[in-house]
Amino acid sequence: MSTSPGVSTAPAPIRTSNDLGLGLLRQPTSVLFGPGQRRQIPAILESLAEHVLVVTDERMAASAEFSAISEELRSRGVRVSLYSGTRPDLPRENILEVTERFGSAGVGAILGIGGGSCMDLAKVVSIVLTHGGDVRDYYGEYLVPGPGCPVVTVPTTAGTGAEVTSISVVYDKDKGMKVGVASPHLEAVAAVIDPELTLTCPxxxxxxxxxxxxxxxxxxxxxxxxxxxxxxxxxxxxxxxxxxxxxxxxxxxxxxxxxxxxxxxxxxxxxxxxxxxxxxxxxxxxxxxxxxxxxxxxxxxxxxxxxxxxxxxxxxxxxxxxxxxxxxxxxxxxxxxxxxxxxxxxxxxxxxxxxxxxxxxxxxxxxxxxxxxxxxxxxxxxxxxxxxxxxxxxxxxxxxxxxxxxxxxxxxxxxxxxxxxxxxxx
The missing domain is CATH 1.20.1090.10 (Dehydroquinate synthase-like - alpha domain)
Known part of the structure; x- marks a missing residue:
């Protein structure tokens, strides 16, 4: 490959192939896809817990669709707590704030609804609330000791795929970089994917x-x-x-x-x-x-x-x-x-x-x-x-x-x- 003066490139490329014929997927227990399927969210959460923490951002929290989900949950006797301060690129500070505010609240399940940061926040908070410590204790692969409380993920943007992934990406400003918490224990128990929720995406x-x-x-x-x-x-x-x-x-x-x-x-x-x-x-x-x-x-x-x-x-x-x-x-x-x-x-x-x-x-x-x-x-x-x-x-x-x-x-x-x-x- 041609290069600029003084710039060395990687060694000669070597092709790798899947000689094992391997196939492997990780995924939520249930995936529900289709317009209007957000109406199933209250029933799913009711079956999981009496107290649900909803993690989202300000834009989603102000929407009529969000209000309808919250009201239906409460009508079913489910206690709902709300955190709507999720910021883009999920700063570690969001995790610290949520775990400090709700650490002793007896949360039984978490609904992460919004963009990738909202869903990543829900997944990683479930781990920290359950196992304690700081999110930094779980940076890397397979360092989560066990499952957290159940998480239901609901995307409102079509991009990250965080509704089905077993990783949360956190921006740690002290490190000056994004770091992953990667473990099968981050997998949501259910993902509800409703295209109608993306209609208001700018x-x-x-x-x-x-x-x-x-x-x-x-x-x-x-x-x-x-x-x-x-x-x-x-x-x-x-x-x-x-x-x-x-x-x-x-x-x-x-x-x-x-x-x-x-x-x-x-x-x-x-x-x-x-x-x-x-x-x-x-x-x-x-x-x-x-x-x-x-x-x-x-x-x-x-x-x-x-x-x-x-x-x-x-x-x-x-x-x-x-x-x-x-x-x-x-x-x-x-x-x-x-x-x-x-x-x-x-x-x-x-x-x-x-x-x-x-x-x-x-x-x-x-x-x-x-x-x-x-x-x-x-x-x-x-x-x-x-x-x-x-x-x-x-x-x-x-x-x-x-x-x-x-x-x-x-x-x-x-x-x-x-x-x-x-x-x-x-």
């Missing part, structure tokens, strides 16, 4: 969330296959792309191609909202065992520096991370090209793979998402800092199909800042 947030969901599908489908041992399966959340995660990715990618542009053009299009939310659910199911990869590792420090939305940071990186990973994932990108209808099925596999990458870029462009790093306001003087911080996210870099080191991340940043979407020399 256009900018709809686009950013959609870009995030698309990146989840791409990174899960093109991520590293790991052929895990029995010990790996028992101790690691992300065990690599596999037959079952691929199944969900193959469903979600073409759904977003057809629905994302429509929903951004007409936010009231319920069919497009439904397809987008279903694709985001598919993405969550994919990343729950395959994980996200290089784009997510690099975006985190960029987001901290530029204060740009996560989904738009991901969209600005994805074209360049895909190009970097292409040598190890030609068959997968070629299949994406065929799924999107952008590849000539009679053409060479490499050309089909390139058509898959440009097809993903066209989806991002169609919703107005940025596809270069200069647009985010990132400065070249920050490249070394970003590269160093990105490599600390080892749970993500380990999923990237091509090895990453400091020089490789810097190379991606340089190409992304320049908007260089030529086909790099390999």
């Amino acid at each position: 256009p900018g947030l709809t686009a950013a969330a959609g870009a995030d969901a698309l990146s989840h599908l791409v990174e899960a489908f093109t991520g590293r296959a790991k052929n895990p041992s029995s010990e790996d399966l028992a101790t690691k959340l992300y065990v690599g792309k596999n037959r079952l995660t691929d199944l969900y990715a193959r469903t979600g990618i073409p759904l977003l191609q057809s629905a994302l542009g429509r929903v951004c053009a007409n936010p009231a299009d319920l069919e497009a909202r439904s397809d987008t939310l279903f694709a985001a659910y598919c993405a969550g199911m994919s990343i729950n065992t395959a994980g996200t990869a290089g784009a997510h590792a690099i975006q985190s420090p960029i987001g901290a520096l530029t204060h740009t939305p996560h989904g738009f940071g991901i969209s600005a990186l994805l074209p360049y991370v895909m190009r970097y990973n292409l040598p190890t994932r030609v068959p997968e990108f070629a299949e994406i090209g065929r799924l999107l209808g952008t590849a000539d099925v009679a053409g060479a596999e490499l050309e089909q793979a390139r058509a898959g990458i440009t097809g993903i870029e066209h989806i991002l462009e169609s919703i107005g998402a940025p596809i270069d790093l200069k647009t985010l306001g990132l400065s070249p003087t920050d490249f070394d800092t970003v590269a160093s911080q990105a490599l600390l996210a080892t749970r993500l870099t380990a999923n990237n199909p091509r090895d990453l080191n400091h020089g490789a991340v810097r190379f991606i940043l340089e190409r992304g800042w320049a908007g260089d979407r030529s086909w790099w020399t390999i």
Whole structure:
């Protein structure tokens, strides 16, 4: 690969494959999908606890739909406590505040309703309320000693897939980075996915969330296959792309191609909202065992520096991370090209793979998402800092199909800042 002077890239790419033929999913006990299904939430919660803590944000707490859910819960004799102070990118302070306020309140179940931060907050609070300590005690994989109180997740945006994932991502300002609490014990007991709740999602947030969901599908489908041992399966959340995660990715990618542009053009299009939310659910199911990869590792420090939305940071990186990973994932990108209808099925596999990458870029462009790093306001003087911080996210870099080191991340940043979407020399 051509490089800038003084910049070393990763070693020659080595392809990994799922030689075991492994398929593995983690998921809530129940998933209920469809317009209007939020009306089942009170009955689900009534069966779980007499005292429910509802975790959401100010926008959702002020909605008529939220009031209807709360009133129905109370009419069934369920005591309802409310926390509506969830902030974007889930700061650790939110967790401290909730656990201090409700630590001795006898909460029996938690409803997390809102965007990814609301659902992540509900999941991690259930663990801290049950097992005590500070959330920092659980940073990492498989450090949660057991289940928390039951959690029901309800998304109001179509992006993170947090309703079905067993991880909560926390921003720790003292560390200056996002950290994951990853354990099967974070899995919700039920996810209620109602597209009608996304109808009031603002256009900018709809686009950013959609870009995030698309990146989840791409990174899960093109991520590293790991052929895990029995010990790996028992101790690691992300065990690599596999037959079952691929199944969900193959469903979600073409759904977003057809629905994302429509929903951004007409936010009231319920069919497009439904397809987008279903694709985001598919993405969550994919990343729950395959994980996200290089784009997510690099975006985190960029987001901290530029204060740009996560989904738009991901969209600005994805074209360049895909190009970097292409040598190890030609068959997968070629299949994406065929799924999107952008590849000539009679053409060479490499050309089909390139058509898959440009097809993903066209989806991002169609919703107005940025596809270069200069647009985010990132400065070249920050490249070394970003590269160093990105490599600390080892749970993500380990999923990237091509090895990453400091020089490789810097190379991606340089190409992304320049908007260089030529086909790099390999």
